[in-house]
Amino acid sequence: MSIDIDMAEIAQLFIEESEEGLATMESGLLELTMGAADPETINTIFRAAHSIKGGGATFGFTEVSEFAHHVETLLDEMRQGQRQVTQAGVDLLLQSVDCIRDMIASLAEGDIDVTRAKELQVDLETMLANPAEPAATDNADPSTSNAPNAEPGATIGWSIHFKPHAEMLRSGSDPLRLFRELEELGPLDVVVKGVDELDFATLDPQVCTLAWAISLHEPAPREQIEEIFVWVVDECDLLVDPILAPSTPMATPTKPKKASSNGPDSGSIRVNIDKIDALINLVGELVITQSMLSRFNGDFDFTQLPKLRDGLSQLHRNSRDLQESVMAVRMLPISVAFSRFPRLVRDTSNALGKQVELQLTGENTELDKTVLEKIGDPLVHLVRNSLDHGLEIPEIRLAAGKPEVGIIALNAYHEGGNIVIEVVDDGAGINGEKVLAKAREKGLVASDEQLSEDQINNLVFMAGFSTADKVSDLSGRGVGMDVVRRNIADLGGHVSVRSQPGIGSTFTIRLPLTMAILDGQLVRVGKESYIISLVSIAETIQSSADKINQVAGQAELFQLRDVYLPILRLHELFGIEADSTNIDDGLLVVVEANGQRVGIFVDDLQEQQQVVIKSLEANYRQTQGISGATILGDGKVALILDVPGLIQLFYNQNAAGQNPTPAVAGF
Amino acid sequence: MTATPQSEIALALDASDSGGQYLTFMIAGEEYGVEILRVQEIKGWETATPIPNTPEHVLGVLNLRGAIVPIIDLRKRFNLESVAYGPTSVVVVVRVSNDDQERTVGLLVDGVADVYRLETADIQPAPDLGGTINTEFVHGLATVDNKMVILLELDQLLDLSSVPDATPDASAPDEAETD
Numbered sequence: 117m118s119i120d121i122d123m124a125e126i127a128q129l130f131i132e133e134s135e136e137g138l139a140t141m142e143s144g145l146l147e148l149t150m151g152a153a154d155p156e157t158i159n160t161i162f163r164a165a166h167s168i169k170g171g172g173a174t175f176g177f178t179e180v181s182e183f184a185h186h187v188e189t190l191l192d193e194m195r196q197g198q199r200q201v202t203q204a205g206v207d208l209l210l211q212s213v214d215c216i217r218d219m220i221a222s223l224a225e226g227d228i229d230v231t232r233a234k235e236l237q238v239d240l241e242t243m244l245a246n247p248a249e250p251a252a253t254d255n256a257d258p259s260t261s262n263a264p265n266a267e268p269g270a271t272i273g274w275s276i277h278f279k280p281h282a283e284m285l286r287s288g289s290d291p292l293r294l295f296r297e298l299e300e301l302g303p304l305d306v307v308v309k310g311v312d313e314l315d316f317a318t319l320d321p322q323v324c325t326l327a328w329a330i331s332l333h334e335p336a337p338r339e340q341i342e343e344i345f346v347w348v349v350d351e352c353d354l355l356v357d358p359i360l361a362p363s364t365p366m367a368t369p370t371k372p373k374k375a376s377s378n379g380p381d382s383g384s385i386r387v388n389i390d391k392i393d394a395l396i397n398l399v400g401e402l403v404i405t406q407s408m409l410s411r412f413n414g415d416f417d418f419t420q421l422p423k424l425r426d427g428l429s430q431l432h433r434n435s436r437d438l439q440e441s442v443m444a445v446r447m448l449p450i451s452v453a454f455s456r457f458p459r460l461v462r463d464t465s466n467a468l469g470k471q472v473e474l475q476l477t478g479e480n481t482e483l484d485k486t487v488l489e490k491i492g493d494p495l496v497h498l499v500r501n502s503l504d505h506g507l508e509i510p511e512i513r514l515a516a517g518k519p520e521v522g523i524i525a526l527n528a529y530h531e532g533g534n535i536v537i538e539v540v541d542d543g544a545g546i547n548g549e550k551v552l553a554k555a556r557e558k559g560l561v562a563s564d565e566q567l568s569e570d571q572i573n574n575l576v577f578m579a580g581f582s583t584a585d586k587v588s589d590l591s592g593r594g595v596g597m598d599v600v601r602r603n604i605a606d607l608g609g610h611v612s613v614r615s616q617p618g619i620g621s622t623f624t625i626r627l628p629l630t631m632a633i634l635d636g637q638l639v640r641v642g643k644e645s646y647i648i649s650l651v652s653i654a655e656t657i658q659s660s661a662d663k664i665n666q667v668a669g670q671a672e673l674f675q676l677r678d679v680y681l682p683i684l685r686l687h688e689l690f691g692i693e694a695d696s697t698n699i700d701d702g703l704l705v706v707v708e709a710n711g712q713r714v715g716i717f718v719d720d721l722q723e724q725q726q727v728v729i730k731s732l733e734a735n736y737r738q739t740q741g742i743s744g745a746t747i748l749g750d751g752k753v754a755l756i757l758d759v760p761g762l763i764q765l766f767y768n769q770n771a772a773g774q775n776p777t778p779a780v781a782g783f
Numbered sequence: 784m785t786a787t788p789q790s791e792i793a794l795a796l797d798a799s800d801s802g803g804q805y806l807t808f809m810i811a812g813e814e815y816g817v818e819i820l821r822v823q824e825i826k827g828w829e830t831a832t833p834i835p836n837t838p839e840h841v842l843g844v845l846n847l848r849g850a851i852v853p854i855i856d857l858r859k860r861f862n863l864e865s866v867a868y869g870p871t872s873v874v875v876v877v878r879v880s881n882d883d884q885e886r887t888v889g890l891l892v893d894g895v896a897d898v899y900r901l902e903t904a905d906i907q908p909a910p911d912l913g914g915t916i917n918t919e920f921v922h923g924l925a926t927v928d929n930k931m932v933i934l935l936e937l938d939q940l941l942d943l944s945s946v947p948d949a950t951p952d953a954s955a956p957d958e959a960e961t962d
Contacts, residue, residue: 690835691835691836692833730851735850735852735887736851739836740836741836747846747851752846753831753832755835
């Protein structure tokens with residue numbers, strides 16, 4: 117039983133590592149330049165494919181390892197310079213990467229669909245069977261090097277040069293075992309080198325100074341040989357050369373290289389050791405503070421009061437630091453979300469016949485893992501949208517006097533307590549007239565309503581809206597942008613767009629750094645306390661009746677410097693008792709959301725504090741104007757105001773022209 | 784006490800075929816019962832934090848060891864007259880599931896009465912009381928010591944998703960103007 121569990125854990129490890137390997141392959145494939153590929157890049161791709169194959173075989177996922185074997189064979193030919201790196205080849209390999217990814221993803225369910233793998237396998241075999249044109253630098257005899265490696269043709273054996281690194285023995289790898297395995301393939305000649313230099317007086321039995329030259333007199337497939345060395349390949353210099361009639365030695369140095377550590381979403385996260393160390397230090401400090409405070413537990417007299425105060429303030433500092441560090445553990449760089457875009461942009465622009473350059477900046481900006489996982493899909497949608505609707509085809513770009521190659525930029529940076537992600541394109545921009553006409557046609561905007569340019573641009577986020585002339589595979593169905601906006605709103609952020617016709621569009625996403633903790637301002641209305649997120653508060657002012665104007669006897673506007681702010685009376689909106697309804701007695705908290713500003717009328721400001729956000733939905737349900745709840749120091753529950761939702765509620769009620777009367781449930 | 788696992792609830796439901804234990808409580812002189820395995824805990828009444836624009840019977844939310852739990856006033860839920868909350872007023876915290884979501888909900892009742900073991904045969908189906916009274920949240924009736932006990936169908940009674948929005952005009956169609 118326990119063995120099974122262990123295997124499941126190891127298999128999970130394999131799945132996670134494979135995902136990393138696939139990401140490495142993918143990014144490597146995208147880096148390849150046609151015709152003149154960098155050998156090191158091909159090697160990296162090859163190694164990743166090889167590990168997946170080896171791992172797959174080890175854990176009994178034969179479907180994966182078999183398929184990966186074909187991929188590896190193709191890569192091997194490219195690596196050896198026997199095959200040109202062609203667009204067709206890279207495309208096929210990219211498809212294969214997707215296929216392996218699907219297979220590994222379905223491993224979790226234990227049900228592998230091999231139909232796609234079979235199809236691709238046929239494609240791979242076809243490509244392998246076609247005589248490949250060798251790479252330009254190839255000086256080998258074409259008749260031998262054209263032959264696919266899986267069938268070595270004129271190869272009569274292998275010459276293997278194996279030089280372990282000094283520390284290889286320490287990792288428990290035994291050269292003898294490797295040779296025995298090799299021997300199973302065919303007769304061996306093994307010559308050891310470096311024995312003469314051994315000095316028994318200074319010999320360290322754990323350090324390997326020897327090297328071996330091995331001749332295998334059997335035309336076994338190269339993969340079989342490499343598979344034997346797969347566990348030590350990072351710890352030795354290994355050369356495997358075919359022994360041919362006209363010998364063509366091909367050096368295949370295999371240097372150890374770390375795979376990229378940016379895996380896709382998974383249940384576990386990798387944390388920088390520095391963060392863990394910082395955490396341990398903080399816990400140490402906390403323990404010291406605790407022991408210092410526990411001294412007061414026995415006999416306490418008032419002379420010790422200053423010391424107690426010191427201790428408490430130290431505890432306060434410790435817990436705040438600790439909290440920050442723990443949150444930092446969950447923070448991951450946004451490059452995890454960005455990494456999928458080079459591939460996406462390449463594939464999509466090819467499909468659309470557009471030339472696009474993708475620029476990524478601020479990839480190291482960190483944000484919470486949960487936010488990161490959920491921002492991926494909206495980002496993909498925005499980028500696809502820019503590719504499809506934004507950027508023009510090369511001819512039109514040239515005609516408009518723009519460079520042929522369009523630019524899509526993804527920028528991430530911190531601003532205040534938020535992370536800002538921008539999707540910028542230098543395409544045609546949003547056609548305001550078309551958008552407005554469409555909105556009127558769909559009845560989303562009244563025909564006599566006048567909208568500002570920004571308002572028109574932001575119409576694209578409304579449900580059922582699309583201006584694409586034709587429905588494409590990518591976009592144009594009119595679902596999407598509203599989903600993007602909703603997804604981002606669910607994360608507590610918001611998205612807006614700025615656009616200039618002919619120059620381009622910029623979509624800006626603002627997200628809170630974390631969804632678990634919020635810097636809040638407590639406000640009091642009557643007996644109730646509410647929390648307003650500090651980032652949405654612009655300022656707080658003392659209101660006075662002489663600055664209030666009544667519009668049509670209903671809506672109140674407050675003159676703040678040279679702008680007029682609508683006043684949102686929280687007690688009216690929530691139907692609760694306030695200390696006073698006189699505008700002179702309370703305070704106005706000026707909040708801003710989605711570019712709108714209102715003044716929230718409250719009785720009093722209380723303290724500012726960090727609050728832990730608790731879901732209302734878990735046991736109740738979503739309530740408009742409330743984003744969650746928290747527990748205050750005295751154990752009481754306080755509701756957290758959702759400023760955008762609150763403003764919406766306020767406008768809707770104003771539009772209805774009446775105060776809400778809570779409906780009695782209908783059951 | 785941790786959350787009752789789903790399987791345990793399922794067990795309780797299975798067990799109800801051959802009867803089971805019921806916790807009963809009083810509301811306006813009548814005795815109501817709920818399956819005891821649905822009950823997570825019983826706690827004294829303390830003032831809840833009201834949630835704006837909710838139906839009157841949702842008193843608000845309480846902090847139950849870190850979880851935010853809504854409190855339902857069963858008197859108001861049954862459209863009975865309210866009474867001042869007294870020292871015997873208690874909150875019965877129960878677990879309900881609707882729409883594949885498990886929720887923890889507190890029921891404010893006049894007082895806890897007793898725990899009975901009832902066989903399936905003891906439980907009569909709810910009689911049809913005519914259109915004026917909704918009986919879908921009554922699981923059945925039982926007689927204990929010549930008293931009637933009304934067994935509640937909690938999932939029906941506390942289906943919060945069907946609670947109508949208190950501000951029906953606050954929904955999407957007006958979005959155009961504010962965007």
